[in-house]
Amino acid sequence: MIRFHLTRLFLRDFKYTPRDYIHYKLMGRCAFMIAHTTQSMHSVAVDMEFSSQQAFTRAFTRYWGVSPQHFRQAHAYYIAKCDKSAGSPIPGLENLGVKVQATPEMHFWAARYEGLSKQKHECWNDFRHLFAQHAPERWEGSFFGLTYDTPMFTPQPFVRYYCGVLAGPDASKKPKEAFEICLPAGRVATVEAQCMAHDLLHLYDYLLDHWLPRSGYSLRASCFAENFSEIPVNWNEQPVHVKLACWIH
Structure with missing residues (x-):
């Protein structure tokens, strides 16, 4: 199957091109790692197979509208705010042990x-x-x-x-x-x-x-x-x- 036919079939079944599909998944995983780990930006860039930290920062900022550093800070602020104001959505959840x-x-x-x-x-x-x-x-x-x-x-x-x-x-x-x-x-x-x-x-x-x-x-x-x-x-x-x-x- 040639690339043209693959793209047409992919677009028909998934409503996205293969390139967009891979890009959206990659950017979602990058955001997840930045929000929920203490990895350095360089480490995340290497794990996500970017050619450099600068290339990673450009791609991330273009997709999410903020730099990786500001994204991490904003997510931490969001979690702290939710934690103060929100009650337990599931009865007894606040007493769960990990x-x-x-x-x-x-x-x-x-x-x-x-x-x-x-x-x-x-x-x-x-x-x-x-x-x-x-x-x-x-x-x-x-x-x-x-x-x-x-x-x-x-x-x-x-x-x-x-x-x-x-x-x-x-x-x-x-x-x-x-x-x-x-x-x-x-x-x-x-x-x-x-x-x-x-x-x-x-x-x-x-x-x-x-x-x-x-x-x-x-x-x-x-x-x-x-x-x-x-x-x-x-x-x-x-x-x-x-x-x-x-x-x-």
């Missing part, structure tokens, strides 16, 4: 969904059928929702969400269309609560914007893992117990 523990490297087999960050229950309802088709006999284990994007910084159509399970020991058993995801060993901060699907965003806010700035830690990776003991079917109709984890250092 556990920090070491975790080994983990591998997942997962199905990918895009643009459904506000309809995660639909992702899981669909995944239930996929799991029923491919699950090994007598399988027991947890289910995981994995995401690298947050709606605050990534446009809704581009937010990725993966529904999956821990990878099995036999790689040949991986379903053909499943994504294989590896998350690093290290320290993980975990908070858990009973909540509806639409309340999960508040759990993210608690971990990222309330606990993390006071903890002395910084995010190590931009991935988050939601852990369920069973598939959260019809999560939009009934609360489910979920553990939300992020990688820190």
Whole structure:
């Protein structure tokens, strides 16, 4: 397939060119790393594969309208202001404890969904059928929702969400269309609560914007893992117990 045909098909299905699609995702991830880590601007520029810090600053300022340094300051001010004025959106959220523990490297087999960050229950309802088709006999284990994007910084159509399970020991058993995801060993901060699907965003806010700035830690990776003991079917109709984890250092 030539580049022209790829661009036409991509534009038809996603309403964006491949270049715009990649750029929006990149700028969202840059904003996330600046807002929620203590990495230097040079370090973020290197991680995001810019040719120089100056090139990174120009691209970021052009997209967001402010420099990376001012963006970090503005986000910190926004969080401090919200923290003072806002009550708890989920009953008991203000009393939640966050556990920090070491975790080994983990591998997942997962199905990918895009643009459904506000309809995660639909992702899981669909995944239930996929799991029923491919699950090994007598399988027991947890289910995981994995995401690298947050709606605050990534446009809704581009937010990725993966529904999956821990990878099995036999790689040949991986379903053909499943994504294989590896998350690093290290320290993980975990908070858990009973909540509806639409309340999960508040759990993210608690971990990222309330606990993390006071903890002395910084995010190590931009991935988050939601852990369920069973598939959260019809999560939009009934609360489910979920553990939300992020990688820190």
